[in-house]
Amino acid sequence: MFDAGMITPTKLHYVRSHGPVPQLTWERHRLSVFADPPELMTNAKDWTMDELMAGTFRNYEFPVTIACDGNRRKEMSMIKQAGGIGFSTAGVSNCLWRGIHVRDVLLASGLQDQPDSERWWLHIEGTFFLPFPHRLPDDLTYHSGADECSEGRYATSIPLMHAMDATNDVLLAFGQNGRVLHPDHGYPLRCIIPGYVGGRQVKWVHKLWVANIPNMSHYHIWDNRVVPSFITSKEHPLASAFFHSENSACMDQILQSVICRPRHNERVPLTTGNESADRVYKVEGFAYNGSGTPINRVELTLDGGKTWKYCFKHYWDKPLRHGEKHWGWIFWSCEVPLQDLSNAAEIAVRACDGHMQTQPEHIAWYVFTRTEFRHLLTNAWYRIRSHIVTDPNTKQSLVHFVHPVGPGKDDDGWMKPNPEDAEQSGGGGSDRVLSLEEVAKHDKRDDAWIIIDNKVYDVTSVLGWHPGGAEAIMPYAGKATVDTTSQYKGIHDNYANLKRDECLIGVLSPEAAEEMEKDAQRAAEDLAKLKEERKGLVLQPDTFVRATLVERKEVSHDTRIYIFQLPKSETGEKGVLGLPVGQHVMLSIHFEDQGVLRAYTPIYPVLPEEENGTITFCVKTYFPTVGGPYPPGGLISNYLDCMKEGEEIDIRGPMGEIIYKGKGCFVIEGKDYKFDRVNLVAGGSGLTPHWQFIHAVLSDKDDKTRISMIDCNKTFEDILMHDELQKYADECPDRFKLWHALSKAPEDREWPYPTGHLDVDLMKKQFYPPDDNVLTLLCGPGGLIEKAAIPGLEEIGFKKGKNIFGY
Structure with a gap:
């Protein structure tokens, strides 16, 4: 800059x-x-x-x-x-x-x-x-x-x-x-x-x-405020009074000066063969102020403030407004013998404004509190340090300059975190200590907590606007697993970190942190085992591979079939996907300012004998709509809709907590289950994982599992894979019962089903009743699942975590 x-x-x-x-x-x-x-x-x-x-x-x-x-x-x-x-x-x-x-x-x-x-x-x-x-x-x-x-x-x-x-x-x-x-x-x-x-x-x-x-x-009251340091939380008896007082509001910008050159980690030869030992180095930086008050003086000290060197100020052509207002920064410079810089324990800058106010020598600790500590108006002397190092190649002496903190996430500045603070707060911004039992209570859409790096975040407010939708977060709500941390770190940027930090409510107790460490070991062992099992397969759990679009088919005005070529094996043979039935593939798109990932369930190949070096997705495109969610429409589905044959996309996997092993045997969230009857609730594009299961069961004549599905959509045109489902319903009526719940019946064909929404009466009529051998699987929009399916199933007698599970 x-x-x-x-x-x-x-x-x-x-x-x-x-x-x-x-x-x-x-x-x-x-x-x-x-x-x-x-x-x-x-x-x-x-x-x-x-x-x-x-x-x-x-x-x-x-x-x-x-x-x-x-x-x-x-x-x-x-x-x-x-x-x-x-x-x-x-x-x-x-x-x-x-x-x-x-x-x-x-x-x-x-x-x-x-x-x-x-x-x-x-x-x-x-x-x-x-x-x-x-x-x-x-x-x-x-x-x-x-x-x-x-x-x-x-x-x-x-x-x-x-x-x-x-x-x-x-x-x-x-x-x-x-x-x-x-x-x-x-x-x-x-x-x-x-x-x-x-x-x-x-x-x-x-x-x-x-x-x-x-x-x-909220943002006027609880943001951009400086309150006394004894106010350490919103629950303090005087917190509300201070935050609601306009005297605590930050309005005018504060006097500030910064050193830009030498840069952080810059190394300058102390002497060269053609230059004298007393050569100079131009120290440079910027300064600014608020209220339109000018910067009158910028000074540099090499001896802790005992003496000061005057710096030259640099302006643009017309720095003044109305004869007295200064709305912009100035640049400044000061030529100093390099030897003096190398001998100085510290190089510091300060500015003085038109009111003869100057910057403080040391940082004063202020606090802004919402759900965590924040710091504002830091404007003490800006200090960099130098020391002599030797170039390992040339053996030449270099002056190495270090700023107080590194840029971005770099932690190589000369300032180091206060170890007492890290120990007391767990490295976070909240002193609230939480157990895993407490976190587990908050696993609903209207009350969702997650754990990232042993810190607990209330992400309920994020679910409505999260670019990946609530479905990207809810599988981790209330869960004591390090998978949340690994998934989060793989795809989020600084903006996401900011929104995350706003949700911080506490840190895990030492006992909970110990359990999380055990889970980390479990996750590492599971990953190593899975990678060993998937040797020679294209899809890998921790590495993205490139798949090339080879064919695109329009099924309806908003539904497409995308066929991607998998990368070939090292021997040049067609790539084998090897995706377990019920599992998903993570698709990744790298935009200019962010990476976006979504889990999709391919409709082909499902069975080992169907492997042909490709992977096929049936995707409903959620186009931008007036007043719709942010980002507009569905980011991945709209991106796919714009792809041309020959373009590539990143994929990895398998993902998901449900695997169908065949003949009624499931692995769900790491546990083995056996069911002989399965109810399915599908909605919109949530059909695809159900399709995998249906196709796997009905392709095996020895699999006696019976299935009943209610597929919920607004219109006939919204039904995915209608013909394939109907074919199975016609050919295997004793093994597969199909019911379509439409909001509006089609006008151009006879429709055997009455229109209406998913409710208790429909599920009682169509589904196998609760029993130890009956499972219900769910996949669809959040409103359908959370507001209709789960409450209705629980009323009938099913229980979440026992015989109700969601993909």
């Missing part, structure tokens, strides 16, 4: 979001401007983007530095562990922003004068509405209801008078670095509040309103 210059390229601007990025359009977006109470504004209205940009309001364009008030949090975490993004020093950027004054829009909306005896607030709220213009009906009205942050919509408020002062340049921005806003940074409209912390500068702005009380949303 520093090398890129004083104007940060858009692709390098740091990104901090509390929820998924909404897919908004210029044409459909609205800015609702109003007051509460209404009499504070006489002309409240909803503005279109074209109305805002029609020329009624003057456009402004100038550089503004935006920084997270959690910048340098990673240093403070070395003193006491923090939750949230572990920013080193890069939670800051400086772009050229273009927009209109919020003040002008409020006045055009009829804002009344604020009485001198009152204090009013400007409220700002973002939206997560997901429109897709090619699917919008003509009469669609704008709403903001779809996907949101885990704790509701992101909203905040600032003092109204700050926005009404034209010299504060509070913008509704629509441009960034000469182009329209990037979606990550708020397209089509965001707030820019120069000199304020990043958390107040709301993206995807949908609402602006004026009120005589501050905002009461």
